[in-house]
Amino acid sequence: MSETVGAMLLYELRAIAVERARLDAREVRVLARLSELRNDPGTSTNYASDEVAAELTLTPLAAARRVGVAVEMAERLPDTVRALERGDLDLQKASAIVNRLRVLDDDKAALAEAAVLAFAPGRTVRQIRDKLSREILKVDPDGAEERRLRAAEHTCVRFEPCPDGMAELTVHDRAENLRPIYDLLTTTARRAKAAGNPAGTGELRAQALRDLVLGAGRERLVTELRVTIPASALAGASRQPGEIHGYGPVTIQTLHELAAGGNVFWRRIVTDPITGTVLDVGRRRRHTRPLGEHVRTRDRHCVFPGCSRPAEDCQLDHTTSHARGGPTAVRNLGVLCQRHNLMKENTEWRLEQPEPGRFVWTSPTGVSYHVGQEDPVLTTSAAA
Numbered sequence: 027m028s029e030t031v032g033a034m035l036l037y038e039l040r041a042i043a044v045e046r047a048r049l050d051a052r053e054v055r056v057l058a059r060l061s062e063l064r065n066d067p068g069t070s071t072n073y074a075s076d077e078v079a080a081e082l083t084l085t086p087l088a089a090a091r092r093v094g095v096a097v098e099m100a101e102r103l104p105d106t107v108r109a110l111e112r113g114d115l116d117l118q119k120a121s122a123i124v125n126r127l128r129v130l131d132d133d134k135a136a137l138a139e140a141a142v143l144a145f146a147p148g149r150t151v152r153q154i155r156d157k158l159s160r161e162i163l164k165v166d167p168d169g170a171e172e173r174r175l176r177a178a179e180h181t182c183v184r185f186e187p188c189p190d191g192m193a194e195l196t197v198h199d200r201a202e203n204l205r206p207i208y209d210l211l212t213t214t215a216r217r218a219k220a221a222g223n224p225a226g227t228g229e230l231r232a233q234a235l236r237d238l239v240l241g242a243g244r245e246r247l248v249t250e251l252r253v254t255i256p257a258s259a260l261a262g263a264s265r266q267p268g269e270i271h272g273y274g275p276v277t278i279q280t281l282h283e284l285a286a287g288g289n290v291f292w293r294r295i296v297t298d299p300i301t302g303t304v305l306d307v308g309r310r311r312r313h314t315r316p317l318g319e320h321v322r323t324r325d326r327h328c329v330f331p332g333c334s335r336p337a338e339d340c341q342l343d344h345t346t347s348h349a350r351g352g353p354t355a356v357r358n359l360g361v362l363c364q365r366h367n368l369m370k371e372n373t374e375w376r377l378e379q380p381e382p383g384r385f386v387w388t389s390p391t392g393v394s395y396h397v398g399q400e401d402p403v404l405t406t407s408a409a410a
Contacts, residue, residue, distance in 0.1 A: 044113030050120075051111040057096035073369050076330070080387065080395045085332045086365070098124050102132060103139050114147045119154050126158040129173055134165045191276055211235055254323075269326075318342050321359045329385045330366040331395045337361045343370070345379040357382045 057078065064074035079089035099107050103124060110120045123142055127135040138161040145157050163170050178200050186194040197204060208231075215230030223230060255268040255278070267275045322337035340361040346352030360379060362370065370377050374390040385397045 043116060047110050047113045047116050050117040051107055054096040054099050054107055054110070057093050058100035061093055061097050073373050073375070076366070076369055076375075077389055077391070079333075080331045080389060081393065083332060085334060086330065089332075095121050095124050098128065102135060103127065105139060105143060109143050109146070114143070119146060119149075119151055122151055122155055123158065126155065126162065129169070130162065130166055137165050138162055191280055211238075317354070317356065317359070321356060322361055324356075324383050325361045327361070328363040328366055329360045329397050330362065330369075331387060331397055333363060333366060335363040339363065341367050343367055345377055345385070360385060 057074075060078070061072060061074040064077070065072050075090040075093040076086055078084065078093055079086045082089065084092070099110075099120060106115070106120050106123050109115045110117065115123075123139065123146075127138055130138060138158065141161045142154060142157050146154050149157070181199040182197075184196045184198070186196065188194055211231040211234045212227070214234035215227050218230050218234070219225075219227065225233070253268055253270055256266045265278050268278055268280070269275050270280075321342060322340075325337050327333065327337055328335045328340050340363045343360055343362040344352040344354065345358050345360055348354065352358045358379060360377075360383075369375055376388040378386045378388075380386060383398070387395045387397070389395070
């Protein structure tokens with residue numbers, strides 16, 4: 027009896043997966059059509075993804091990826107959309123096909139797509155990606171070598187916040203450069219373990235990296251952290267969390283540890299524990315314009331719904347333009363990244379700031395999105 031029930035449940039799981047794939051294919055076609063409607067032949071910029079981000083409460087980057095994959099799939103790889111509709115693929119596998127075949131022209135992409143779709147049913151994402159790599163090398167060997175050389179020109183390091191006071195540092199570089207570094211960290215970790223350190227190998231690798239870059243006593247550390255702390259916590263009357271700018275909320279104990287360390291330059295920003303209003307900005311070692319500094323500290327990041335680009339990387343924007351009489355004052359200034367500044371100026375999106383630090387965006391379809399300085403949860407409401 028239990029085996030019969032198990033078989034029925036597995037059959038139901040498969041039916042759910044097929045139905046989800048069909049819905050994903052439907053979403054692909056809707057997103058592609060919306061992008062087509064928002065395509066302005068007079069400019070190279072399409073803001074459909076920003077509208078999707080606001081409507082679905084996504085980051086602009088996540089929405090741009092979703093719309094981009096949908097457009098490419100619908101326009102370049104229609105057989106992949108049909109395979110998704112049949113349930114032969116799920117969205118993750120279909121997206122992998124789109125992303126990997128992006129490097130090929132349409133004719134070569136069609137050849138590789140046909141080979142991969144014949145192979146894909148019953149395969150994992152990893153197996154499909156390996157098959158894609160082989161097919162790309164088959165149909166475009168010369169292009170593969172050119173892409174390898176171009177890719178080496180785009181090395182980078184990225185910082186990504188994680189929960190519980192942690193973060194990830196990602197290094198993108200040529201394999202022949204990174205593999206020796208990894209092997210060195212592994213060797214150092216194994217030596218520490220052989221010497222009696224009880225930590226795991228992964229933790230010891232991270233420690234070895236910190237020591238190599240910062241010095242064993244962090245003597246090479248020269249940086250400045252911007253930290254925000256509620257006045258009540260500063261006075262010891264509460265344990266409300268503080269914030270490290272560019273990372274996010276942290277425990278008060280974390281800030282106490284920062285303050286106790288003599289080798290970290292940090293700037294204190296005191297806020298009202300109830301309203302989040304900035305009360306005091308500590309002095310910096312470099313002069314800055316007080317008004318701009320106040321607005322950047324208040325807003326923290328681009329004020330478009332879901333956009334997390336730090337205020338330090340954004341532009342100061344007049345909510346009501348200076349040309350239309352908008353004052354250069356706290357109540358009329360906000361921080362916008364370059365993309366959303368251009369979107370505000372060049373599209374039918376409208377931005378208002380009914381009170382300092384509170385913003386209301388209205389989309390071309392008339393939907394309003396409210397963004398408040400102290401609460402990162404966005405609320406949406408239909409425009410009257």
